Amino acid sequence: xxxxxxxxxxxxxxxxxxxxxxxxxxxxxxxxxxxxxxxxxxxxxxxxxxxxxxxxxxxxxxxxxxxxxxxxxxxxxxxxxxxxxxxxxxxxxxxxxxxxxxxxxxxxxxxxxxxxxxxxxxxxxxxxxxxxxxxxxxxxxxxxxxxxxxxxxxxxxxxxxxxxxxxxxxxxxxxxxxxxxxxxxxxxxxxxxxxxxxxxxxxxxxxxxxxxxxxxxxxxxxxxxxxxxxxxxxxxxxxxxxxxxxxxxxxxxxxxxxxxxxxxxxxxxxxxxxxxxxxxxxxxxxxxxxxxxxxxxxxxxxxxxxxxxxxxxxxxxxxxxxxxxxxxxxxxxxxxxxxxxxxxxxxxxxxxxxxxxxxxxxxxxxxxxxxxxxxxxxxxx
Numbered sequence: 001x002x003x004x005x006x007x008x009x010x011x012x013x014x015x016x017x018x019x020x021x022x023x024x025x026x027x028x029x030x031x032x033x034x035x036x037x038x039x040x041x042x043x044x045x046x047x048x049x050x051x052x053x054x055x056x057x058x059x060x061x062x063x064x065x066x067x068x069x070x071x072x073x074x075x076x077x078x079x080x081x082x083x084x085x086x087x088x089x090x091x092x093x094x095x096x097x098x099x100x101x102x103x104x105x106x107x108x109x110x111x112x113x114x115x116x117x118x119x120x121x122x123x124x125x126x127x128x129x130x131x132x133x134x135x136x137x138x139x140x141x142x143x144x145x146x147x148x149x150x151x152x153x154x155x156x157x158x159x160x161x162x163x164x165x166x167x168x169x170x171x172x173x174x175x176x177x178x179x180x181x182x183x184x185x186x187x188x189x190x191x192x193x194x195x196x197x198x199x200x201x202x203x204x205x206x207x208x209x210x211x212x213x214x215x216x217x218x219x220x221x222x223x224x225x226x227x228x229x230x231x232x233x234x235x236x237x238x239x240x241x242x243x244x245x246x247x248x249x250x251x252x253x254x255x256x257x258x259x260x261x262x263x264x265x266x267x268x269x270x271x272x273x274x275x276x277x278x279x280x281x282x283x284x285x286x287x288x289x290x291x292x293x294x295x296x297x298x299x300x301x302x303x304x305x306x307x308x309x310x311x312x313x314x315x316x317x318x319x320x321x322x323x324x325x326x327x328x329x330x331x332x333x334x335x336x337x338x339x340x341x342x343x344x345x346x347x348x349x350x351x352x353x354x355x356x357x358x359x360x361x362x363x364x365x366x367x368x369x370x371x372x373x374x375x376x377x378x379x380x381x
Contacts, residue, residue, distance in 0.1 A: 033048045034246070049168075049169050056227075083100065083103065277305050286325075
């Protein structure tokens with residue numbers, strides 16, 4: 001059964017390519033992007049589909065692979081990794097691993113997230129996949145799964161290498177994947193300082209390369225980078241008043257200018273837009289009737305909050321909600337996606353959200369089925 005609801009909202013939902021600030025907020029950047037994290041709506045873009053070197057922003061994809069391995073139970077935070085000569089020999093930013101040195105996955109991940117350490121990410125790559133090349137294959141498989149159109153990884157570090165590139169647009173997808181589906185990343189990327197090898201003679205002070213997490217209100221990630229080819233790059237996420245923004249700046253000549261233009265980009269977003277939660281995750285949206293099941297019906301709830309972007313100062317606008325049910329079979333497990341709640345602007349679909357089963361439902365046993373029908377016969381129904 002389908003239902004249609006009319007709801008009243010303020011604002012406009014923006015599609016990629018439709019929004020431009022009145023002035024160039026990032027005049028010194030080679031390319032830039034500003035998106036709202038929950039919806040992915042583009043608030044500002046500049047050369048966002050241009051293929052460029054991306055330096056250590058590459059490590060965001062490496063972090064996704066590590067976090068997935070943790071979430072799937074394939075590795076644990078307290079697993080001990082032995083650094084190879086290959087990992088220890090990497091230059092650039094590093095935590096100065098020694099060949100044969102042992103360090104936990106958690107400490108190595110801190111080194112990647114805070115110090116952008118090349119030796120740490122290579123040690124993790126070898127631990128997970130056996131070699132850098134095998135790990136890069138995992139990165140490219142994930143890139144395909146995420147639908148990245150203009151990205152090619154050759155290494156897990158982001159060091160300059162022919163054929164290694166991405167775009168601001170694709171990096172926005174990677175960053176959204178991190179903050180939306182692997183929020184554990186923010187526990188690491190939001191730390192300004194910490195230590196490795198504590199209680200040893202080689203105690204190492206970690207200081208986050210992303211200074212905005214200390215100086216910009218609401219900033220808690222994500223990644224900085226620099227190489228000769230990529231210049232100064234940055235992906236920063238910040239959250240204020242229930243709205244999370246992701247800003248990406250690529251190809252800056254000066255780090256201070258990179259930081260300043262990223263700040264300006266975030267300021268523009270927070271001053272121009274606000275997010276409104278229409279419905280909170282977990283609320284019941286619909287029910288479906290079941291036959292030959294231990295449950296007569298099952299409730300469908302929202303998997304995530306429904307948020308709509310509003311441009312501050314705009315007038316009221318009407319949107320419609322429609323429920324689209326999937327084909328399903330018993331048994332049903334709690335959390336199974338059974339449909340979508342679609343949001344339309346007139347006749348145009350602008351977003352959709354998963355509807356999931358609130359509880360389990362299984363097939364009715366043969367004995368229960370006959371007993372139920374016998375009861376109906378006795379009662380004359």
